[in-house]
Amino acid sequence: MRVKSLTLRVLLLATVWSTVALLTIALAISALYRQSVERGFNSLLRAQLYNVVNSVSIDDDAGLIGSPSLGDLRFSQPLTGWYWLVEPLGNFSAAPLASTSLGTNNLDVPALVQQPFDQNYERFYEATDTAGNRIRIVETEIVLDEEGRAARFRVSGNLEVVEEEISFFTTRLNLALLVVGVGGLMINGLAIIYGLKPLDRARRGLERIRRGEAERIEGDFPSEIQPLANEINALIESNRRLVERARMQVGNLAHSLKTPIAVLLNEARTLGKTQGEVVTSQAQAMQAQVTSYLNRARIAAQRDSVLARADLLPVLERLTRVMRKLNTETEFVLDVSPDLVLAMEQQDIEEVVGNLLENAARFARTRVVTRAAYTQPPDPSQEGRKGWVEVLVEDDGPGLAPDEIGEALKRGRRLDESKPGTGLGLSIVKEIAVEYQGSFELSRAELGGLRARLVLPAVTKDTA
Incomplete structure (x- = not known):
């Protein structure tokens, strides 16, 4: 071994x-x-x-x-x-x-x-x-x-x-050598522990970066460890520049497409009713497609970044407060441990959970329940690579039949035309979850309505 x-x-x-x-x-x-x-x-x-x-x-x-x-x-x-x-x-x-x-x-x-x-x-x-x-x-x-x-x-x-x-001398000699050997091992152990202390400081520095408390490893290290700390800091800086460059390119592309799409929507209003509705719906679909693929590009650029992390509880509390104000007749229950940290950007968490809460509030009769806890990875091959968190959003609405679940996840597909929406919410949730190597599925909830289950990457002490 x-x-x-x-x-x-x-x-x-x-x-x-x-x-x-x-x-x-x-x-x-x-x-x-x-x-x-x-x-x-x-x-x-x-x-x-x-x-x-x-x-x-x-x-x-x-x-x-x-x-x-x-x-x-x-x-x-x-x-x-x-x-x-x-x-x-x-x-x-x-x-x-x-x-x-x-x-x-x-x-x-x-x-x-x-x-x-x-x-x-x-x-x-x-x-x-x-x-x-x-x-x-x-x-x-x-x-x-x-x-x-x-x-x-x-x-x-x-x-x-x-x-x-000879026996008398050998006994005394062996006793003396035993004392020397045990004492030498104890001194070696203390020297090794003392010598490896800088590595422990480097580990704590990385843990502070993981928790978002620092952006680089700080401290004065021995000459054998200082190059390692410098390389880690250089890697973090390179990662940060990569994420920033991806964000800038995403922003530039979004800005360059924003005006043409807005022009199309304005021009659609001057057309006849039939043609205007066609142009408007297509422009809105194009706008949603652009937003979706820009998000996927941004997520792919930062998915493995050590800087992508956010506390889950504050995000869910903020989204729940908004949903309570918008849906005063619906009860929103939140059951989430305070120590959950997702290896995701905060805006992506808001995107996926916000879509699920909005969808649950739209169809719920009186109650929506949100839970989150650590779970197993969606794929057994990912065992040990990182931590995983399961997020459940359930409502007491009519729910969906098994054959309707597949249709609901298709882009632009709306099963209930009487409710407002574009039909893109659930497909966006699935795309973002998959981009983060997680999973998303729908099933029947214990409350009687729809149960949405997300498995997302998390940051834990064991995976630091």
Whole structure:
């Protein structure tokens, strides 16, 4: 699984690296310390060996004599693993000398092929005594007199001393490295959190832009993050210029067409009744078509803009107040959460919801209800891309049959000619909703009349 958090990624890598590094250090130091302890142990055995050599000689009866004093009580305690032994070699048949700790036992002698003497005529090897102690033995052979009589000198030490020393050191070393490792990870974590603080400030800056509280990312950022903030500000500025250019072009086109259409409408009044009505209706249809396509061009230019946003509740409250003044006999109910923010221009919200409220008020008997809440996207493929809000406008009028709903959404189609209107309202609502990648549908309302359902893009904290 991929780790999405930068902090966790860095901490994970730091933990793995620290663990490998500290284990390597622990193994290396332990190995070096073991070598040092073993060299010291061998040096101790060698010193004791030559102490024995210097203490033993041949007496007048051709026997071995001497009482080495090694200054260690373990050589006088039985089966401690600390022994010394002097044995005659060759034709020299004197009785051997041994430490009190060895008693009547003997020490095994490996073949020279297995363990040869070194350049100092010494050899070290390991064995197990009768008490089960692992011991290390140092051995040499010395000629004791002018007649060539020689003896084998051996001194042994218990390897348990070495292992205890190494174990004590390794325990302390591992504890120290553990403290260093944990402390290093904690410091790394604090350093990472502190180092990523500027990214959090940049995120809050973007959130302020999303909420409409700022127009650019402000603040002094580190050199690694400042280019990112500059590029985001440049992108926002470019987006703003794009929207402004589209609005200006839309305005210029609307202004250039306004006069010709007005001339056509004025000229239609001078014509006869039949021709005048035809010209007037066509000019009005042309005016509605121009307005519709200009709106679509404007929406397409700003649909993905980070600056297109508006609070839904104030817009609906203002539209509802207007409808209450115009329709005093109709009750308008508003049920909308105050935290809904649509990713749309305010005038487009007013256009779509205003058309729905006007249509509902035209056919309602006594009541119109407007609700809004978060919902699922109109297309499953849009899951996770942005938030979505469902806007419902219901009335208690006669409503529409299923086969009439499709006709009502056609441009210029009016099912009830007795009511005023051009037949363009619902088709404009659908076009604007589709341009914002939303949806629009009609159905039977619980109040008995028509139920209009809009799904529009919203701005949420999860999609910031």
